[in-house]
Amino acid sequence: MKKIVLLLTLFVSAAQLANAQAYEGKGDQKLQISLNAQDGGTGISSSLDFGLGENMSLGVVATYLLNANDVNGQSARFQDRADLKARFNANIGNVLGLSPKMDVYPGLHLGTRNFGGHLGFRYFFTTGFGLFTEAAVPFARYDTDVIGRENYNNQFTFNIGASFNL
Numbered sequence: 001m002k003k004i005v006l007l008l009t010l011f012v013s014a015a016q017l018a019n020a021q022a023y024e025g026k027g028d029q030k031l032q033i034s035l036n037a038q039d040g041g042t043g044i045s046s047s048l049d050f051g052l053g054e055n056m057s058l059g060v061v062a063t064y065l066l067n068a069n070d071v072n073g074q075s076a077r078f079q080d081r082a083d084l085k086a087r088f089n090a091n092i093g094n095v096l097g098l099s100p101k102m103d104v105y106p107g108l109h110l111g112t113r114n115f116g117g118h119l120g121f122r123y124f125f126t127t128g129f130g131l132f133t134e135a136a137v138p139f140a141r142y143d144t145d146v147i148g149r150e151n152y153n154n155q156f157t158f159n160i161g162a163s164f165n166l
Helices: 002-017
Strands: 029-038 041-051 056-068 082-090 102-111 114-124 129-141 157-165
Touching (some): 041 082, 041 157, 056 102
Antiparallel strands (some): 056 082, 082 102, 102 114, 114 129, 129 157
16 A cells, blocks of 8 residues: 555656646647547547647547447448548637646637537646547537438537647
């Protein structure tokens, strides 16, 4: 038990001493890989963000539903499961006075299914590794009458996963 407490203490101390930053400004590059959860399916999502300035970044997001429920007896096709989005983030952790290890980023995205917004939070334990969570919602769908499989990747989504500095 003493060894476990000692190892835990060393880990926490090392994490506190590391100069971990959740967003570094211009030139910052983040890769995020996550579990995507939504009504009717779960999958994987991957995003890549590039820092443009002190509080702005641009990026891309790719999502693929691994487990999609059948709709009216029909299985989801590849085009029903996959989605690609371009996105803009306002990285405001420093504006809110958060620790440099934390970042909050509201943003907008334009994808193959809709135009929407997202809100995310990430926390970095070390200079290269952190965890994040993100929620997204469509503001305007390209097809106003979405039915059945068209609803995949065209609804509220929740992501949780790992974030890496590149």
